[in-house]
Amino acid sequence: MKAMAPPLLALALAGCSLAPVYERPAAPVPAAYGTPPADGQAATPQDWRGYFNDPALQAWIDAALKNNRNLRVAALRIQEARALYGVQQADRLPSIDGTGEFSRGRVAEPGQPGMPVSNRYRAAVGIAAFELDFFGRVKSLSDAALSRYLASEEAHRAATLSLVSETATAYFNQRSLAEQLRLTDSTLALREATLKLTQRRYDAGLETAMGLRTAQMLVESSRATHAELSREYRQAVHTLGLLAGDFSLPPDTDAVTLESQSLTPLAAGLPSALLARRPDLRQAEDALRAANADIGAARAAFFPSVQLTTDIGTTAGSFSDLFGHGTGNWVFAPKLTLPLFNAGRNRANLSLAEARKNIAVAQYEGSIQQAFREVADALSARDTLRDQIDAQRKVRDADRERQRLAERRYDRGVASYLEMLEAQRSLFESEQEYIRLQQRRLVNAVDLYKALGGWDQEAGPS
Template sequence: MKRILAIMVKLAVVAMIVGCKVGPNYTRPTVDVPQTYRGALAPDIATAPATTTSSLSDEQWSAIFQDAALQHLIQEALTNNLDLRIAAQRVLEAQAQVGIAHSQQLPSISGGGSFSALQIPTSLAGTNSNGTPANSFFDGGGFSASAAWNLDFWGMYRRQTESARAELLASEWGQRATRTTLVQNVAQAYFDLRSLDAQLEITQSTIKARQDSLKLTQSLERHGASSMADVRQAEELLHAAQANLPALRNQIASEENTISILLGHNPGEIDRGLPIAEQPHPQEIPVGVPSQLLERRPDVQQAEAKLIAANARIGVARAQYFPQISLTSLGGSSSNQLQQLFAGANSYWYAAGSLSQPIFDGGRIRSNYHLSQAQEQEMVLEYRKTILNALKDVSNSLVGYKETRERREEQFAQVTSAADAVRLARLRYAGGNTSYLEVLTTDTDLYNAQLLLAQAQQQEAASLVQLYAALGGGWQ
């Protein structure tokens, strides 16, 4: 048996020396990446020069989202979120697939043994020479071991392992992409919730102010200083604000449920932190250079890993054209006497080698080879498409962050002016210098402007989240 194994080892060494891996070796496709992002040169967007390599995505998510309540929610989601746990299981599955693929490069060895004995009635067996009953016989026994090895002369199994390892890498990058998306979704949902909270507070404050205005109008009407039409208009204002309360409370509950599911919990209430108007924003927004997206974005890395796997499968398909070489051996010992089982004269062995070459298979090998080539080209296009989408995401996020910030600033100025207009209109109405229509108009304008400001603050915060994720942050 040792001789057989020695022969197999020598043949394997020869195969590894003269063997090869057919199929193309992977090289990263050439991609036309611009020097700068569209929108990145605006001085109020990126305070760092556009040619520097520093990027907002280099920061940990806890440095970007500084609200303590939001940080706690993100950390809890990273611990309990079911999508992220599913992605982790996929990584374990891919690791097992690598082990399965790699095992095909190694020999398989199995062993076994047998034993048989017979007992017959004493009346039939007779007696031994010493007069004892001869009713028990050892019929035979033995042990054996066998080995088989398909030599990877053309690198088919090595290419399969290469493909499996690339798929493992893709699943790991997929897990990181899921992590990035989770951080983004939790942060956006939280900012949506805080904006709705602000709109609810604005509505409740407006209802209180309009209730006071209605009491004033009713008092003036009772003393003949106002008309019933003014009272009805004041009531109209009050009911309009009160009608918004159910919709806002419904949206708040829905947003809380969304965050709860992201946390891996049953629907329930969510802890709050800073108001939407007080959410901190980084003083500088460096974006780096576009070529860094190839390394920073997990979806781009995942697409490239899938391309590597597809490239390796071309080699697997190519190897099917060539002869397959396999070695088999069998050895052991057998005897009908237990004490002679390990005697050298009772041992046996067998060794064989085989070579098989496909001659006719109806075009299956050729079609499979063309299929692998087509799939590899598909992955090349998917890789380039992913990069283009990444560039688009960053450009859209840069423009979005700039425009939403400008909108929030203008909306804040509008609220300031509208609040002063309401103050002056109420003074004029209380002094009898104008009709209640002016109060109605200015009060409606202020309420709408305040709601729009809360929404603009949410959009500004959400655009920062989108920019951070677009640049590849959140998975580190």
Template sequence: MTVDMISNLISTNPRFLSRSSTLVAALVLAGCTSLAPRHERPAAPVPGELPLPASLAASAPARAASTAWPDFLTSPQLQQLVKLSLERNRDLRVAVLNVQRAQAQLGVTRADRLPTVGVGLSNAASPNASTGQQVHTYTAGVQLSAWEVDLFGRIANLGEAAQAQVLASEAGRRSAELSLVAGVASGWLALAADTELLETTRRIADSREASMKLAQLRFDKGAASSVELQSARTLLEQARASRAQLQRQRDQDLNALTLLAGGPVPAELLPGATASASAGAMLAPVPVGLSSEVLLQRPDVIQAEQQLAAANANIGVARAAFFPRLTLTASAGQASTSLSDLFSAGHFAWTMSTQLLATVFDAGRNKANLDSAKISRDIAVAQYEKSVQSAFRETADALAGLDTWRDQLAAQQVQLDAARETARLAELRYQNGAASELERLDAQRSLLATEQALVQTRLGEQLNRVTLWKVLGG
């Protein structure tokens, strides 16, 4: 007869408990100290191999070594900013405190396995059976109150659940740290890109302001039409609007980075106007292997598995409630009917009592608790499987971007080269009278849009590499 069968029999027939003393004794003698089901990691509901791009599939090892963030972020400036953020970020601080709280709770649970011993002085008054007078009895000594002998592993299972929660909270701390490092790197890269875009737009706005002055002068002299003047004014206001938008976006990027860093970011750690172009060299290549088992080492997946282990242990706690609880109460010290000679020799006394309590009728409370514990375990299984599937999807998305972002970036660079040449030729033709002002301005507008697209594409490729490092667990 298995533990599950015993639990079901007791829960459906409370009278069985009164007839099961022989079975209970046999279980105790057999060393059945835990009624929790054995924890087993559920099979990962994802393919066994990661969907590597063609450029990596042929040469990728079965499993690749992890990359610590100081090795991934090779820029001293960015490394210093990450260190500062790890020291000051409040979310990470909360995650660390959650670990400490779980450890303290584990200490409380472990303490329940040992008796609690106290010292005390008491006075009890009761009538004398023969005289009817009140008789006082004074006692002083050590006391052990209602210490539970863990026959069926209830307290041990509570300890296992608390230990699993400690491991889960530690995995949560590592997950928070991983997200913080990736967030700081992504925020810094976004700030670098918007700083470059803002600087480019400022130059364009200054150039178009000069063009506007020239167009106004030519219009006043009758050498330019109203159409050319309005076109120059339109381009100038577009540049001003774009400059205001990018200034706002850069300020918001800085605010977000300040929040992640836990305080103001030193000016020497902020990216300059040309940092975006070289930011890709600040990120080391991310090693990728074929096996999807690497995802099981992600902190969020480990956290979900430990929460499943805690739910498993709670089933043992719920099962133990069906069986009797044995508690011991004892005291030892001095006892006397007179307070004056309480501590005199010859007044030592001790008491010990045991209590074995079993539930005969509880209106289905224990069975409902057991059902709830089992359902919580099933929920934890589903959450674990979802965390693995989410990890696989995030990794697959990042891997899909490795080749495509590089191809898009290369094509965007070629397009920018062509746009620059077009703008140069249009300027020459305009100066020689072979092209109109509208053709010249259109070429400049196309060049600006292509420059902005290149910066955005470069940022997308960099952010994808940061994401790949993060989703692989660092």
């Protein structure tokens, strides 16, 4: 038995695999986004700290990565998958158990009354039902568990990427509302001063009731807008606190303005191979590898299985004689199981495994196409937003000049009061829209960062 054990163990551990040879499906997308740059280079940032270079935003992201509870759950899922993989991997090696037994009793024999009470001591070491993996069933199950464990790691990276992106988006939303609030405060103060002046002019008979009511309407409109923005701002602060896992963190009132925010630019012509860095796509491919390994386990079920049981021990009637001469015993019991009839269960399991692999292939290819569309949309939005912001900046500057001229014309008695109020209202709207567009520009940059898969915070580009 000792001579047979090493060859049998080596044969079991090196059993053949019936799983199909894995081949990554071809990506059903173009090779690049847009037209490559003239120099053939496409700039990419190095990590999220280099991409989001606002110190206040970096502090929020650091807090989120440290305290966010959803990210902790994703990390614990890795431990769960690692443990399951360890359980499955352990099945590839024999489990050796030591046992000790004691029994005391009397067994009556026919025709022999009054049999004495006897003791029985036994100590043994053995292997219980270890499967010799000739056809790779256990190996395929282990490979599938490994792929699912790796998929859980990619899920954690995807959760990290999503958390960084959500925190940046929430931060820019909070900064946009803060800037709109400051704009509303200054506009409200201006309109209240204008209303006081209008009231005095109306009392002196120098202003019409229409002008007075218009001034009052603009003041109350500014107050309503201020109340709405205050509510949205507080909610945005709460959202940041939830993402950061700490509601006590105060918002930074001296943060960089949206217009001054400059994220690392990305050149056109980015290769679509950059999608390989996306953790959700790597997670989908790990799921595909697991489904591929499941086919090997299902195929192996059609072939005989061999289980090995061994037991080496000693038995005696008294504990002092347990390890004495002549008390040794051993058992070597291989068991062969050949599937003969199971009502088509094995064939159905194989069909199920193949169907799940086909589903995994379709999901993987669909994920690639979805990822390609997200990047393409973000790049397209970036180009159009740039033009829109330039146009809106010109609108804002024109409105500023228009208000200045309207105030001068009104002071000289050339323009009506309503003309000046209309210029103030138009300037407020154009400045507010300019702030919103700056927010959309930054959120679009966050979307592009997330769509390209982000960068590992420790190891750099994947």
